[in-house]
Amino acid sequence: xxxxxxxxxxxxxxxxxxxxxxxxxxxxxxxxxxxxxxxxxxxxxxxxxxxxxxxxxxxxxxxxxxxxxxxxxxxxxxxxxxxxxxxxxxxxxxxxxxxxxxxxxxxxxxxxxxxxxxxxxxxxxxxxxxxxxxxxxxxxxxxxxxxxxxxxxxxxxxxxxxxxxxxxxxxxxxxxxxxxxxxxxxx
Numbered sequence: 001x002x003x004x005x006x007x008x009x010x011x012x013x014x015x016x017x018x019x020x021x022x023x024x025x026x027x028x029x030x031x032x033x034x035x036x037x038x039x040x041x042x043x044x045x046x047x048x049x050x051x052x053x054x055x056x057x058x059x060x061x062x063x064x065x066x067x068x069x070x071x072x073x074x075x076x077x078x079x080x081x082x083x084x085x086x087x088x089x090x091x092x093x094x095x096x097x098x099x100x101x102x103x104x105x106x107x108x109x110x111x112x113x114x115x116x117x118x119x120x121x122x123x124x125x126x127x128x129x130x131x132x133x134x135x136x137x138x139x140x141x142x143x144x145x146x147x148x149x150x151x152x153x154x155x156x157x158x159x160x161x162x163x164x165x166x167x168x169x170x171x172x173x174x175x176x177x178x179x180x181x182x183x184x185x186x187x
Contacts, residue, residue, distance in 0.1 A: 079145065087138045094134065098127035 034042070 076145075076149070080142075083138065083141060083145075087134070091131070091134060094130065095127075098130065102127070
């Protein structure tokens with residue numbers, strides 16, 4: 001008999017617990033479900049935090065861009081300085097070689113080819129042609145560097161235009177999404 005009483009007590013207590021659970025789940029409490037104003041405030045707060053995070057990231061990118069721009073400028077300046085130093089030292093060494101060549105070989109060539117002296121093989125004309133060749137080579141290196149820079153800047157301009165177009169498209173898509181949300185809200 002005691003087991004029957006225990007079974008009855010268990011049945012009554014489980015029914016009481018079920019009733020308590022049903023009353024808790026079916027009775028909304030104002031502390032459990034936030035009000036619409038609280039939900040809007042929560043959304044605004046989350047969006048403002050996101051906006052602040054984006055602004056902070058953009059500022060970091062701007063700082064990095066300034067640093068990168070400075071690094072690129074420094075690199076270009078170093079390249080120009082290196083080209084200048086290399087060409088100056090090369091021309092100085094070639095000038096010394098040409099002077100040595102003239103002082104050594106001009107008397108020999110004048111004696112050997114004196115009767116048939118041609119202007120194109122003249123020891124004075126050879127260094128002039130060589131100097132023009134080196135000068136043209138240096139000019140071509142600088143022009144190639146300028147072309148590479150122009151191509152880089154043109155690509156950067158294209159990229160800037162693409163980012164501008166993407167931002168305009170994103171704004172329009174945001175407007176469309178907001179309008180769709182408002183339409184659903186009205187329905």
